[in-house]
Amino acid sequence: MSDPASPHRDAARLQSRLGPIARVHRVRSGLRRTQFWAAVTLAAAAGAAWLFAAARGLIAYTAYGPLLVPRWVGAPLALGLALALGAAWMAARAWRASRVRVRLHASGLAILRGRRGQALTWGDVRRVWSRAERTGLPGLPGTRRVRLEIEAVDGRRLRLDDRLEDFESLAAAVKAGVYPRLLAEYTRAFNGREPIQFGPLRLTPDGVVDPRRGELIGWKEIRGASLAGGRVLIETARPGRRAALRVTAHRVPNVELCTQLIQEIGQSA
Incomplete structure (x- = not known):
């Protein structure tokens, strides 16, 4: 028999892991x-x-009869239905x-829709994608949408975009919470001579693998990396x-860390 108090204990445990609320962002x-007003x-x-x-x-009824x-009335009724x-x-x-x-917490993030939602601590995050997309009809000027996609170690994905208030500071806070731990993990892996995969880019102890040609670019050949x-x-x-x-940046997870590692390793080679 399940314990009815267990969901409350789980929520309290997650709340303690997330830490205090730093900011709340709404649409x-x-x-x-x-x-x-459009509605x-x-x-x-x-x-x-x-x-x-x-x-x-x-x-029509008065002048011509019911037929x-x-x-x-057909056209205005159909128009009214479409508008409704x-x-x-x-x-x-x-x-x-x-x-x-x-909700941005000291140690994580929660996305709530009413009473339901999802939450991640910074330690749960494996990858962060930054995406910029242009919406609108082909050939016409559209609007630029900026998105942030967060992937957890268990495969869950949380998506944020610039419909949120102060989105840039929210994205910066997410990366500030996640990147230091990931950078330490990547550094340990590289020092242990393990390859590091950033989407199509593969960093090895000997250099960067060109995803188009499959060729290895040695660290001594690399002059720098930037976004x-x-x-x-x-x-x-x-x-x-x-x-x-x-390489298109939105295909590369943790793209800022990838660029930083290539830049620093290339300079020290």
Whole structure:
């Protein structure tokens, strides 16, 4: 027989592991207001379309009889239904956004949607991805969305994006909590002559493996590494087109640590 108090003990244990709350981030207030008023506007437009349909139906019935009523009211009724569905969809988005809370703790992170949610301590995190995506129709200017994806050692993934208030400071706090431990683990692995995998990039005791050609770039050939234009740029002493290796940054987990390690190991080789 299960102990009814065990969920409360588990929650208390997790709370003690997460530590005190440092900050709480909600969906940006401007976005919440936009979604709310969009839902209200669509609902009002749906009501207006149905009133227009009722007026046309009354005119058709009075002037021509009941047979022409469906033809006169069909289009505004369909338009009103489409607007009502849009209003319901937007209202659902606004309601969900109002329930989202991201709690930044001293030793971890909790994402809450109402009373439900997920939590991770910094020690549970294995990888962090930074992604920048452009939304919109092809050929037209769109909006740039920045996302942070956090993967735990048990395979769970938590996703954050710039719809949250003060997203940049939240992302910086996550990396500040996770990266020091991961850097120490990577350093121990490298000193133990173990390869380190960062997505398509593989760091070995002898150099970096080029993911396109499968060639090894020796540490003495590497002149530096940096993040620029959404890419990891590894500069080498090789001639011509092989002088630089470029890898899309969002494919590389813990990309800042990867760049830092390549830079430091290359300089000390």
